[in-house]
Amino acid sequence: xxxxxxxxxxxxxxxxxxxxxxxxxxxxxxxxxxxxxxxxxxxxxxxxxxxxxxxxxxxxxxxxxxxxxxxxxxxxxxxxxxxxxxxxxxxxxxxxxxxxxxxxxxxxxxxxxxxxxxxxxxxxxxxxxxxxxxxxxxxxxxxxxxxxxxxxxxxxxxxxxxxxxxxxxxxxxxxxxxxxxxxxxxxxxxxxxxxxxxxxxxxxxxxxxxxxxxxxxxxxxxxxxxxxxxxxxxxxxxxxxxxxxxxxxxxxxxxxxxxxxxxxxxxxxxxxxxxxxxxxxxxxxxxxxxxxxxxxxxxxxxxxxxxxxxxxxxxxxxxxxxxxxxxxxxxxxxxxxxxxxxxxxxxxxxxxxxxxxxxxxxxxxxxxxxxxxxxxxxxxxxxxxxxxxxxxxxxxxxxxxxxxxxxxxxxxxxxxxxxxxxxxxxxxxxxxxxxxxxxxxxxxxxxxxxxxxxxxxxxxxxxxxxxxxxxxxxxxxxxxxxxxxxxxxxxxxxxxxxxxxxxxxxxxxxxxxxxxxxxxxxxxxxxxxxxxxxxxxxxxxxxxxxxxxxxxxxxxxxxxxxxxxxxxxxxxxxxxxxxxxxxxxxxxxxxxxxxxxxxxxxxxxxxxxxxxxxxxxxxxxxxxxxxxxxxxxxxxxxxxxxxxxxxxxxxxxxxxxxxxxxxxxxxxxxxxxxxxxxxxxxxxxxxxxxxxxxxxxxxxxxxxxxxxxxxxxxxxxxxxxxxxxxxxxxxxxxxxxxxxxxxxxxxxxxxxxxxxxxxxxxxxxxxxxxxxxxxxxxxxxxxx
Numbered sequence: 177x178x179x180x181x182x183x184x185x186x187x188x189x190x191x192x193x194x195x196x197x198x199x200x201x202x203x204x205x206x207x208x209x210x211x212x213x214x215x216x217x218x219x220x221x222x223x224x225x226x227x228x229x230x231x232x233x234x235x236x237x238x239x240x241x242x243x244x245x246x247x248x249x250x251x252x253x254x255x256x257x258x259x260x261x262x263x264x265x266x267x268x269x270x271x272x273x274x275x276x277x278x279x280x281x282x283x284x285x286x287x288x289x290x291x292x293x294x295x296x297x298x299x300x301x302x303x304x305x306x307x308x309x310x311x312x313x314x315x316x317x318x319x320x321x322x323x324x325x326x327x328x329x330x331x332x333x334x335x336x337x338x339x340x341x342x343x344x345x346x347x348x349x350x351x352x353x354x355x356x357x358x359x360x361x362x363x364x365x366x367x368x369x370x371x372x373x374x375x376x377x378x379x380x381x382x383x384x385x386x387x388x389x390x391x392x393x394x395x396x397x398x399x400x401x402x403x404x405x406x407x408x409x410x411x412x413x414x415x416x417x418x419x420x421x422x423x424x425x426x427x428x429x430x431x432x433x434x435x436x437x438x439x440x441x442x443x444x445x446x447x448x449x450x451x452x453x454x455x456x457x458x459x460x461x462x463x464x465x466x467x468x469x470x471x472x473x474x475x476x477x478x479x480x481x482x483x484x485x486x487x488x489x490x491x492x493x494x495x496x497x498x499x500x501x502x503x504x505x506x507x508x509x510x511x512x513x514x515x516x517x518x519x520x521x522x523x524x525x526x527x528x529x530x531x532x533x534x535x536x537x538x539x540x541x542x543x544x545x546x547x548x549x550x551x552x553x554x555x556x557x558x559x560x561x562x563x564x565x566x567x568x569x570x571x572x573x574x575x576x577x578x579x580x581x582x583x584x585x586x587x588x589x590x591x592x593x594x595x596x597x598x599x600x601x602x603x604x605x606x607x608x609x610x611x612x613x614x615x616x617x618x619x620x621x622x623x624x625x626x627x628x629x630x631x632x633x634x635x636x637x638x639x640x641x642x643x644x645x646x647x648x649x650x651x652x653x654x655x656x657x658x659x660x661x662x663x664x665x666x667x668x669x670x671x672x673x674x675x676x677x678x679x680x681x682x683x684x685x686x687x688x689x690x691x692x693x694x695x696x697x698x699x700x701x702x703x704x705x706x707x708x709x710x711x712x713x714x715x716x717x718x719x720x721x722x723x724x725x726x727x728x729x730x731x732x733x734x735x736x737x738x739x740x741x742x743x744x745x746x747x748x749x750x751x752x753x754x755x756x757x758x759x760x761x762x763x764x765x766x767x768x769x770x771x772x773x774x775x776x777x778x779x780x781x782x783x784x785x786x787x788x789x790x791x792x793x794x795x796x797x798x799x800x801x802x803x804x805x806x807x808x809x810x811x812x813x814x815x816x817x818x819x820x821x822x823x824x825x826x827x828x829x830x831x832x833x834x835x836x837x838x839x840x841x842x843x844x845x846x847x848x849x850x851x852x853x854x855x856x857x858x859x860x861x862x863x864x865x866x867x868x869x870x871x872x873x874x875x876x877x878x879x880x881x882x883x884x885x886x887x888x889x890x891x892x893x894x895x896x897x898x899x900x901x902x903x904x905x906x907x908x909x910x911x912x913x914x915x916x917x918x919x920x921x922x923x924x925x926x927x928x929x930x931x932x933x934x935x936x937x938x939x940x941x942x943x944x945x946x947x948x949x950x951x952x953x954x955x956x957x958x959x960x
Contacts, residue, residue: 213251214237215286216287218694218951219357219359219951220354220355220356220360220951221237221353221355222352222355223236223251224237224238224272225269225350225351226272226351227261228240230260230262231271234945234946234947239251239253250284250285251283251284253280254281256278256279257276257278259274259276265300266322266393268392268393269352272351273298273349273350275343275347275348276348279344280342280348281340282340282353284353286334287334290333290358291332292329292358293329293354293356294355295326296325296350296352297319298351299319299322300322301320301321302318302319303325304316304346304349305347305350306343307327307342309340312332314344316345324393341353360636360951361636362950363543363546363638363952364388365915365954366479366955366956367385367484369384369385369438370385370485370880371442371880373425373442374445374448375419375446376903379416379420380415380416380421380423380425381415381903381905382413382415383880384413384882385881386412386910387912388911388912388915388916388950389915390429390911393431394429396408396427396428396430397430398416399426399427399428400416400419400425401423404428405418407430410907410909411906411907412881413881419444423443425442425443425444426440426442448902448903450901451896451898452514452516452518453518454472454514454897455520455523456470456492456895459494459495462504463576466505468494468507470894471890472491472492472493472874474875474931475491475875475897476926477541477923479550480550480594480595481549481957482548485516486516487513488513488516488897489539491511491537492509492511494506494509498532499533499534500625501621503579504580506580508528508532509530510524510525511524511537511539518896521563521597522597524561524597526554526560527556528559529573529576529582529585530555530557531576531581531582535626535683536626537626538626538642538927539553540554540640540642541594542630542924543955544591546955547958548958549595550594551591551594552594553589553592553640553642553655554589555588556587556589556590557582558570559572559574560588562597562599563597564598566598566599568590568599569586569588579619579620583612583620587608589602589655591657600659601660603662606667607642607645607667614649615647615648616645622645622647623645624644625644625647625681625929627684627925628640628642628643628928629685629921629924630921630924630925631654632921633654633665633695633696635694635707636953638921641654641687643685646680646682646683646701647719648679650670651669651671652668652698652705654666654667665709666709673710676714677703677711677714679719681700681719682700682719682930683721684722684928685699686698686723686737687925688918689918690734690735690758691706692758696921697712702718702719702741702746703760713759713760714760715753717741717746717762718741718742718746720739722775722814724737724739724776724789725918726935728754728777728787729787729802729939730785730943730945738753738775738776738787739752740752740773741753741768741772742771742772743771744768744770744771750766750767751766751772751775752789754802764803772791772792774791774814776814776815776932776933777790777817779940780825780827780828781847782825784802786939791814798811799812807849810852810853812828813829813830815829815870815872816828816932817829818844818887820857820885820902820904821846821906823908824940824942825941826941827845829843829871831871833869839865839868840864841861841864842860842873842889843857843859843860860887860900863889863891864889866889866890867930867931873888876926877913877914877926877934878913878914879901880899881902882912884906886900888900911947913936915950917937918936919936919937922935
């Protein structure tokens with residue numbers, strides 16, 4: 177990787193000293209791993225020391241008196257007559273320890289390399305320990321009265337395949353050890369706190385991010401002007417009853433008693449929404465004399481300029497955009513990039529040889545070379561004009577046929593610089609068009625069905641995914657970018673892998689580590705492609721219109737997939753299925769007799785564990801538990817679900833649709849499980865939803881404030897984007913969802929074809945366990 181400047185997440189042992197999480201039911205769970213030593217796959221080894229019956233922090237591996245080191249186990253202690261104690265406080269790894277006895281070792285087998293080793297000591301009485309790590313100078317660490325002390329040995333070179341921690345001192349107490357290999361963790365954005373303040377009845381609502389790299393024991397202070405008005409430990413929001421619209425705020429973080437500024441000063445928004453002004457392109461006329469105008473359609477976000485804040489990319493769609501099944505000319509697709517202030521950074525015109533419509537242009541916006549600046553990758557053609565005026569290919573070429581389709585001419589994949597919009601590299605688009613009829617028809621419907629996304633195929637660095645076809649032949653390709661060149665990583669082709677993989681794709685894809693090897697797989701509708709490009713499995717359930725992947729049933733291991741199906745012959749008259757994401761085994765399904773066009777999943781009923789799933793259509797229509805048991809035959813809208821109010825269950829996002837204008841006024845509502853009905857929480861008047869009956873937002877993501885999601889819609893006139901944020905106070909504290917890798921790449925593919933809401937890698941809902949901190953390697957933009 178070129179120009180890489182990274183900051184490894186210092187997930188020190190003190191980071192596990194979890195602050196209260198409201199009413200969340202904290203259930204200690206440890207993920208299983210196929211590695212000999214938990215941590216081999218990620219390069220981050222976390223050990224929580226204590227008694228055999230003591231709780232183990234989520235994401236940590238328990239070590240007790242029976243965990244005796246051997247070369248076969250790969251980790252453990254040397255037994256010298258130690259004892260354990262669980263003091264119950266402080267929370268997290270600091271509550272319990274192993275100590276006393278003769279001097280003893282904690283030993284961990286690791287691959288040779290360079291590591292940081294962090295040791296944690298905590299005790300309600302007095303702990304007095306002396307540590308020696310890898311023959312480095314001994315260090316004395318003490319703690320008393322429930323306080324926590326840590327020490328970190330940095331840049332240790334391991335050449336014998338093992339880390340040795342010698343524990344001695346007055347009472348030999350050790351609570352936790354974290355060993356981090358240099359460069360471990362997934363590359364992630366260097367985000368700011370994205371604070372927000374909004375005047376509300378009774379004061380000013382204030383919210384900010386908890387980052388993925390924050391110690392779990394971090395607390396925050398809210399300053400109004402120069403006065404500290406609150407110390408917040410159980411959430412990352414606050415209602416300042418003494419605040420007003422003219423107040424100025426600043427947030428400080430407190431780690432191990434040390435206070436430092438977490439934000440610059442910020443002032444309240446005028447309302448709970450904020451407009452980003454847009455420069456709407458002028459319309460035009462197609463060769464057959466049809467006039468068209470533009471409206472803002474799908475959106476994406478990325479930190480284009482490396483300032484820690486998101487910029488907004490807008491796909492401008494002409495009023496004559498077409499589904500692939502419809503003939504006719506279209507206006508050009510245009511992509512703009514905007515600062516939050518409304519400053520336009522650049523404009524890219526994809527040109528006449530890229531047809532406009534939901535299935536033609538899929539935007540990949542991500543920092544693919546990990547230099548702190550996000551890029552745009554998109555399919556281009558002769559006549560595409562970059563943000564700096566470069567013309568790709570021939571400016572005069574026109575490959576449109578008399579029906580408006582583009583079925584000949586070169587096709588390209590271009591990476592554009594996020595700061596300038598300049599074309600950095602252009603290669604031939606893979607999968608290539610080839611013979612049009614080889615994709616299922618000869619008039620241009622199925623050949624131009626494109627999807628795209630981002631996946632961490634090596635477990636650390638992002639790769640771009642682009643595909644072609646899903647009704648019959650399916651080809652998926654992965655690409656890497658080093659800052660200058662796009663290179664092909666692998667290609668999957670159903671013509672090569674076998675006919676059982678043809679016709680399994682959806683109108684969207686998803687990305688997740690479904691097999692627990694830390695590397696992402698591509699959930700391509702009813703089949704899944706492994707990180708190597710080889711097929712992982714196919715279910716044979718066929719094509720569908722909706723797809724959701726997440727930890728939907730926390731009472732079983734691994735992730736699940738909820739999807740709806742179009743072909744009754746392929747699905748066996750199943751309208752929707754709930755399957756094991758790793759194996760494809762169907763866990764439960766609903767019956768149907770025809771195409772099931774909508775379906776979604778989310779925890780909307782706290783009476784039942786896990787997420788509920790539901791779909792439209794006759795036959796199996798109803799809300800089902802994560803176990804498959806039906807709750808009710810009535811369903812809420814099945815387009816989008818959103819974390820909006822103050823609890824942990826998800827809300828319903830839809831629109832009041834007008835068939836006469838093919839637009840809808842969006843709203844967010846609450847599913848009332850007792851009456852099986854939806855109550856509107858807020859109608860977003862003055863804005864419009866996207867994509868006709870699908871009623872999708874321009875974008876849904878955790879963009880401002882705490883972990884809950886913002887909704888972004890175009891205004892009625894498409895002269896602005898309107899970002900809506902919640903002002904409901906919550907007592908729950910979670911890290912920003914944008915530092916959960918699965919959620920973040922879901923935001924990246926959300927704009928693709930039939931948009932779907934993002935889901936994180938962990939279960940987020942009523943009764944949830946505390947998710948472990950993510951393994952991240954924060955990528956900073958170079959200093960100016």
